[in-house]
Amino acid sequence: MFLIALSPILWLVVALSVLKMAAYKACPIALLIALAAGILVNDMTAVHAVQATLEGVALACWPILLVIIAAIFTYNLSVYTKGMDIIKQMLTSVSSDRRVLILLIGWGFGGFLEGMAGFGTAIAIPASMLAGIGVNPVLSVAVCLIANSVPTAYGSIGIPLVTLGSVTGLEPTQLATYTCLQLAPLTFLCPFLMVIVAGNSLKALKHMVPTCLGASLGFLIPELIVASHMGPELAVVAGSIGAMAAIVACAEVKPLHDGEFAMDSGHEAAHHVSAKQGFIACLPFILIFLFLLFTSKLIPSIHDPLHLIKTSVLIYDGEGGAPYTFTWVATPGILILLAAFIGGTVQKASMGEMLTVFKNTVVNLRFTIITIITVIATAKVMGYSGMTEQIAETAVAATGTGYPAIAAFIGSIGTFITGSATSSCVLFGKLQTGAAAAIGADGAVQTWIAAANATGACAGKMISPQSIAIGVAAIGVTGADSELLKFAVKVYIPFVIVMGLLVYFGQTLVG
Secondary structure, three states: OHHHHHHHHHHHHHHHHHHHOOOOHHHHHHHHHHHHHHHHHHOHHHHHHHHHHHHHHHHHHHHHHHHHHHHHHHHHHHHHHHHHHHHHHHOOOOOEEHHHHHHHHHHHHHHHHHHHHOOOOHHHHHHHHHHHHHOOOHHHHHHHHHHHHHHHHHHHHHHHHHHHHHHHEEEEEEHHHHHHHHHHHHHHHHHHEEEEEEEHHHHOOOHHHHHHHHHHHHHHHHHHHHHHHOOOOOOHHHHHHHHHHHHHHHHHHHOOHHHHEOOOOOOHHHHHHHHHHHHHHHHHHHHHHHHHHHHHOOOOHHHHHHHEEEEEEEOOOOOOOEEEEOOOOOOOOHHHHHHHHHHHOOOOOOOHHHHHHHHHHHOOOOHHHHHHHHHHHHHHHHHHHHHHHHHHHHHHHHHHOOOOHHHHHHHHHHHHHOOOHHHHHHHHHHHHHHHHHHHHOHHHHHHHHHHHHHHHHHHHHHHHHHHHHHHHHHHHOOOOOHHHHHHHHHHHHHHHHHHHHHHHHHHHOOO
């Protein structure tokens, strides 16, 4: 029974890792396998199988795909209006020291892109920018893979953690807080590691410790505050803004003039950007931040009325089913689209041009859309048919009370296979809470262990073939995949071991 329950996941492992099949082809087959196993082995009725699939489609479309499409559209529109070029100029004007620019672009701006758009933009764009100003192309991808690890759980306006909350029924704000706490040591260390890698030596930290410290704390403190008070949507956005502000402040207070790390490419030209140009270029992202802030729980007078505009529908009427709620206005995807269209208008894009960019965005994401819909439908079928529960029981039987130590590792495998923290949370979120319940964990510890899935997903993102392929494509260096994978594995192994220890010993603090 265990192998049958695990069969959809085993198929994805083989299809994506061994057969090198595209995810949009492999995931529909996984859904068919789950349906067959649920109906033929687990006594799920055909009607309930269809209902579970439809509930998965509903969750995939609203809000997950809505957020993904809206976030990528905002980025694509800023590229179309040349706003992104101005943002790049502003970033490269800060310093002529390669280490500072690697932190500012890879860590700060990369974190911002992950928080706003996700789905590879936080690797592709910073890596191409760094390569474009003279940083070794392979090194550019390597530091961006490190930088992209810890923000991944909050990517694309927090959708992995929002999805994890939807799948498990847990409170997203508490999940976001616990994830931030679990990632805190690595969030702190990442800027230091990036500088060491950039200089291929501990000596590269010379004169850079204050900047690294500012980048670490500037990211971690705002992220934790926002995650614990507002939830996952803006946590990494706030953290990345804080990090960029700290890095810029350090560069202004004490400019670095180390000849070994000096670079001038693009530095002078960037000074021609005016404050007005910079504001207009950043306007769509500023509006997203403001819209999500003002509709959050921090402002009940706006939040509460907007959240009443919703429709609840009972899609799955079997055991464990509950009405699925469509929130029509106060959902991040709608707010992001509104910000994008307003920002695009101010940037002189016509409605026709913006709709064309939107259409192209949807078309380019068509394979992602198929993947997300089928993988979430698969998870719903596995959950309602009892397959996820069977996997959890077997995992607990094998590890006992030591299960929390492998929770992050399981999350990392999900992202390694699918390339997506969201997909990992969908595949294994219910498994994590089921295993936690099986070892007698209380509600807080169940949330802690579920958060470990998102934490582990961050580690898996570094070694995901999709992430590495995106980075290699961005710098245009063929054959660098194996070199980057070898590098990423060296970071991944200690990362996931530390996460396992933190999750295992940390459960006593939250329980």
